[in-house]
Amino acid sequence: KQEVTQIPAALSVPEGENLVLNCSFTDSAIYNLQWFRQDPGKGLTSLLLIQSSQREQTSGRLNASLDKSSGRSTLYIAASQPGDSATYLCAVGSNDYKLSFGAGTTVTVRA
Amino acid sequence: EAGVTQSPTHLIKTRGQQATLRCSPISGHTSVYWYQQALGLGLQFLLWYDEGEERNRGNFPPRFSGRQFPNYSSELNVNALELEDSALYLCASSPLTAIRSEAFFGQGTRLTVV
Numbered sequence: 130k131q132e133v134t135q136i137p138a139a140l141s142v143p144e145g146e147n148l149v150l151n152c153s154f155t156d157s158a159i160y161n162l163q164w165f166r167q168d169p170g171k172g173l174t175s176l177l178l179i180q181s182s183q184r185e186q187t188s189g190r191l192n193a194s195l196d197k198s199s200g201r202s203t204l205y206i207a208a209s210q211p212g213d214s215a216t217y218l219c220a221v222g223s224n225d226y227k228l229s230f231g232a233g234t235t236v237t238v239r240a
Numbered sequence: 241e242a243g244v245t246q247s248p249t250h251l252i253k254t255r256g257q258q259a260t261l262r263c264s265p266i267s268g269h270t271s272v273y274w275y276q277q278a279l280g281l282g283l284q285f286l287l288w289y290d291e292g293e294e295r296n297r298g299n300f301p302p303r304f305s306g307r308q309f310p311n312y313s314s315e316l317n318v319n320a321l322e323l324e325d326s327a328l329y330l331c332a333s334s335p336l337t338a339i340r341s342e343a344f345f346g347q348g349t350r351l352t353v354v
Contacts, residue, residue, distance in 0.1 A: 160339040172246075172330055173345035218283070222339030226296045228273070228332075230283040 131156045131223045135231035143239050148206035150234045152219035157197050160222040164193055164204050167216045167233070176217075177204070209238045242266070244333050244346035252352045253321050261316040261349045265333030272314040273338060274306060277348075278327040286329075289314055290337060321353045 132155040142148060152162070161180050165173040177186045177193045179202065185194045190207040206213055216235045220228040245264045253259050265272050274286040285298035289308035303319040312333075318325055328350050332343045 161341075163343060165345070170328070170350070172244075172347040173332075175342055175344055178342040220283075220343075222337075224339075226337065226339060227285045227288060227298070228338050228343060229285070230275075232282045 131159075131221055131225060131229040133219060133221050133229050133231040135217075135219060135234050137234060138232065139235045139237075141237040141239060142209055144209060144211060146209055146238075148204075148209050148213070148236060148238075150204040150206075150217050150219075150236070152202040152204070152231055154200045154202075154221045154223075154229070156223055157200050158223060159197060160224070162193075162195055162202050163220045163222070163228065164191075164202075165218045165220065167218060169216075173218065209236075211238050211240045214238050244331055244344050246329075246331050246346035246349050248349060249347070250350045250352070252354060255321055255323060255353055257321050259318045259321060259325075259351055261318075261329050261331075261351070263314045263316070263331030263333075263346060265312050265314070265331075266344055269333035269335050269344075270312050271334045271337050272308055272312065273332040273334075273343065274314070274316050275330045275332070276300075276327045277330060278324070283330065287316070288337075295337075318351070323353050326351060326353045 164176040179195045192205045216233040218233045271290045275283045288296040306316040328348045332345045334343045
């Protein structure tokens with residue numbers, strides 16, 4: 130059974146600082162890994178999708194890396210802004226035919 | 241292009257009643273997933289439908305059921321509602337199974353059982 134862990138559970142940084150969010154998973158036989166953003170009481174917004182054959186993906190200020198062999202992914206957000214305040218979730222697609230989610234990291238960017 | 245749409249946005253039911261939640265996937269997407277997000281808990285996988293068939297089911301009792309229609313929209317039914325069923329129910333769609341392609345989520349239905 131795939132287990133996904135996100136550390137830290139919460140993070141507070143001043144505006145302009147870079148954010149580093151970590152995701153680890155127990156079964157390295159994955160198909161893909163996806164990062165999402167969730168605002169309070171809302172649905173999930175897809176940020177980045179990394180296929181198992183890829184090492185990283187970039188979109189604007191966001192960069193996600195994947196190290197399948199060690200079961201880790203890291204999401205980097207450069208030059209954080211107050212609008213980046215949200216909960217960030219990683220989800221792993223593996224051969225149990227579902228996306229397994231971590232509990233998320235709640236980010237607060239202070240103006 | 242319209243995203244994943246869910247209805248209703250909010251639903252209040254009494255314990256023991258039945259709830260029906262609806263999901264319209266992005267056009268061209270054949271896979272639909274349902275997740276439950278209870279307060280303070282992570283997203284728990286409920287059901288996966290693809291091409292009209294139930295392909296996978298999470299660890300939930302049989303009173304959670306659903307179906308997928310020929311137009312790929314989906315319905316989640318929860319019978320004999322219990323207080324602990326109160327949660328945000330999220331639907332996602334993808335063009336292939338979500339383990340092979342990007343999944344897109346709707347805004348959710350907030351179910352409150354009183």
